[in-house]
């Protein structure tokens with residue numbers, strides 16, 4: 001595996017609230033994610049997983065320490081830098097967030113429309129191709145309401161990966177799925193990641209998918225407590 005650092009975190013602390021209500025949520029986090037790694041972040045409810053994920057994903061402004069994503073320091077960075085970094089990231093959430101009024105391929109294509117430069121034909125072709133890769137070639141014209149939970153999550157994966165992002169963040173991507181679909185969905189993410197050389201961070205409570213990671217890290221009360229290399 002190539003050990004090029006994709007995310008480098010040093011002494012990251014994070015607080016919510018102001019004045020007397022100010023509460024520290026993340027404590028002195030040090031972490032490096034490298035190219036092509038699949039990392040699982042686990043930990044009890046309220047331990048700070050989503051907070052850490054949204055900071056790494058450029059969705060929340062970091063307050064102190066150092067947080068470099070693709071070489072860009074985000075502590076003290078301008079708004080523009082966050083926008084630029086987010087273009088390199090795919091996000092997959094528990095509630096897949098598909099638009100019900102759009103078909104599977106139109107949902108995937110939306111992600112391409114955010115990036116300029118593709119003709120409508122190219123965008124449609126790319127959307128159809130990635131849906132084929134995730135095993136939904138025969139469902140491209142289906143609306144989300146006619147797809148199963150696992151199929152919807154695969155559309156969400158296709159949407160996150162169609163732009164060939166350098167990083168994918170997935171927050172509880174298997175929470176609404178049965179054991180087999182959950183495993184299939186993560187396996188698919190893992191395969192596509194290895195093929196595209198992208199780094200994946202999955203936040204999960206789901207012990208059924210732990211064996212799919214290259215590395216498991218654990219948060220407890222806002223501190224990284226354990227690291228397991230598989």
Ligand SMILES: Nc1ncnc2c1ncn2[C@@H]1O[C@H](COP(=O)(O)OP(=O)(O)OP(=O)(O)O)[C@@H](O)[C@H]1O
Pocket residue numbers: 016017025043044045046047048049050051052
């Ligand atoms: N916007 C916010 N303002 C104030 N406190 C917050 C905010 N977001 C989260 N918190 C608090 O920060 C702590 C960590 O929350 P976070 O959502 O990161 O945990 P988590 O590990 O992802 O939990 P879960 O597994 O339940 O999703 C919790 O105590 C939560 O109440």
